[in-house]
Amino acid sequence: ETDLITLDPGFVNTGSCRSDITYIDGDAGILRYRGYPIEQLAKNSTFVETSYLLIYDELPNAKQLEDFTQQIQRHTMLHEDLKKFFDGFPVDAHPMPVLSSAVSALSTFYQRSLDPFDEPNVDLSTIRLLAKVPTIAAYAYKNSIGQPFLYPDNSLNLVENFLRMTFGLPAEPYEVDPEVAKALDMLFILHADHEQNCSTSTVRLVGSSQANLFASISAGINALFGPLHGGANAAVLTMLENIRDNHGNTDDFVAKVKNKEPGVRLMGFGHRVYKNYDPRAAIVRDTARGIIEKLGGGDELLDIAMKLEDYALNDEYFVERKLYPNVDFYTGLIYQAMGFPTEMFTVLFAIGRLPGWIAHWREMIEDPDTRIGRPRQVYTGPTERDFVPMEER
Numbered sequence: 001e002t003d004l005i006t007l008d009p010g011f012v013n014t015g016s017c018r019s020d021i022t023y024i025d026g027d028a029g030i031l032r033y034r035g036y037p038i039e040q041l042a043k044n045s046t047f048v049e050t051s052y053l054l055i056y057d058e059l060p061n062a063k064q065l066e067d068f069t070q071q072i073q074r075h076t077m078l079h080e081d082l083k084k085f086f087d088g089f090p091v092d093a094h095p096m097p098v099l100s101s102a103v104s105a106l107s108t109f110y111q112r113s114l115d116p117f118d119e120p121n122v123d124l125s126t127i128r129l130l131a132k133v134p135t136i137a138a139y140a141y142k143n144s145i146g147q148p149f150l151y152p153d154n155s156l157n158l159v160e161n162f163l164r165m166t167f168g169l170p171a172e173p174y175e176v177d178p179e180v181a182k183a184l185d186m187l188f189i190l191h192a193d194h195e196q197n198c199s200t201s202t203v204r205l206v207g208s209s210q211a212n213l214f215a216s217i218s219a220g221i222n223a224l225f226g227p228l229h230g231g232a233n234a235a236v237l238t239m240l241e242n243i244r245d246n247h248g249n250t251d252d253f254v255a256k257v258k259n260k261e262p263g264v265r266l267m268g269f270g271h272r273v274y275k276n277y278d279p280r281a282a283i284v285r286d287t288a289r290g291i292i293e294k295l296g297g298g299d300e301l302l303d304i305a306m307k308l309e310d311y312a313l314n315d316e317y318f319v320e321r322k323l324y325p326n327v328d329f330y331t332g333l334i335y336q337a338m339g340f341p342t343e344m345f346t347v348l349f350a351i352g353r354l355p356g357w358i359a360h361w362r363e364m365i366e367d368p369d370t371r372i373g374r375p376r377q378v379y380t381g382p383t384e385r386d387f388v389p390m391e392e393r
């Protein structure tokens with residue numbers, strides 16, 4: 001890869017790039033946002049504060065954080081015409097394509113004649129996305145269960161507002177559980193960025209054609225939807241439920257994984273970069289039991305997950321392939337305990353990853369060396385040959 005980068009100073013052909021945003025050491029299991037260790041941010045920061053750090057590359061002072069928070073609060077409502085979009089989706093539509101469609105549609109309301117790259121518009125589009133994506137996500141869920149939308153309540157913070165719009169009902173007051181809000185806020189911090197993963201690279205590649213921020217983020221949401229990427233957190237829960245329904249027989253499941261039965265993978269395990277324990281998974285694992293028990297969730301699937309982890313970490317098949325739990329292995333269990341349906345798990349990943357996508361898009365458009373991405377290929381098709389008339393085929 002170094003040769004490719006050396007050979008390709010503009011990074012235009014390999015898709016690799018320089019970035020100041022996130023540092024990962026996959027062998028040592030290190031993750032830092034703008035130099036700050038993920039463990040410290042998860043413990044001491046908030047999702048809005050970490051979003052500011054990723055996007056504006058420094059932790060905000062009190063005034064900056066207050067201004068940023070207030071700007072976001074002013075934009076949490078959706079245009080009344082945008083809400084009509086939800087009427088067009090089938091009731092059982094998966095919320096991820098609903099989210100990517102609505103985010104793309106935001107550009108029809110907010111990104112028409114103005115230059116998408118001049119500072120005020122980039123800052124305003126940044127705020128609008130951070131503010132409106134949680135609202136769109138909550139409405140996608142409400143639409144799927146036939147319940148009315150709640151307008152945002154800006155006396156609440158971003159995460160509390162999202163929880164209320166997701167689980168609240170117009171007919172009765174909704175009290176946000178501070179433990180749930182705190183746990184979800186921490187999970188969003190853990191998902192906020194991860195350097196050049198599939199969806200972030202998609203955002204950068206689409207943005208390199210000078211597509212606006214809404215269009216680029218919509219592309220990232222679609223990339224995240226894949227079960228090998230953001231869709232894995234939902235796939236983990238299905239995997240654990242299948243093991244539970246097979247009398248909790250982890251040995252039987254692991255045998256299928258090792259035999260590479262079609263479609264059988266240890267979901268939530270493995271990573272292209274981490275060849276050690278994903279530091280985010282370690283944080284989630286250490287907090288999962290407490291949160292799940294507090295919320296009255298079942299330990300059964302968590303026990304199966306921990307048994308599966310112990311098995312894999314001591315089995316040569318996984319050890320020699322350096323397969324460890326990744327961020328998706330335990331998160332689904334917490335989301336389920338919070339009351340989210342499986343279809344919403346990847347949407348939660350998207351809400352968390354949004355500030356990272358925005359930070360990378362802004363870094364890319366602000367880099368004078370950026371040119372349109374054009375990955376190279378090695379051609380392996382047929383050599384030149386003449387056209388064959390139909391009667392000779």
Ligand code: SDX
Pocket residue numbers: 193194196197198227228229230232257264265266267268269270271272273321323326327328
């Ligand atoms: C995320 O890039 C990022 O940063 C992503 C992410 C982020 O924050 O953005 O961290 C979020 O996407 C985490 C990953 C979530 N996906 C899953 O949990 C799905 C299950 N994991 C695998 O599909 C896989 O590990 C990947 C996709 C995550 C990584 O794939 P790689 O790097 O291409 O690894 P590979 O497919 O080349 O596997 C190497 C070997 C193979 O065996 P051999 O062919 O050498 O015999 O390991 C095996 C694979 O079969 N393997 C697995 C496995 N993952 C890899 N075997 C069983 N179960 C698995 N989960």
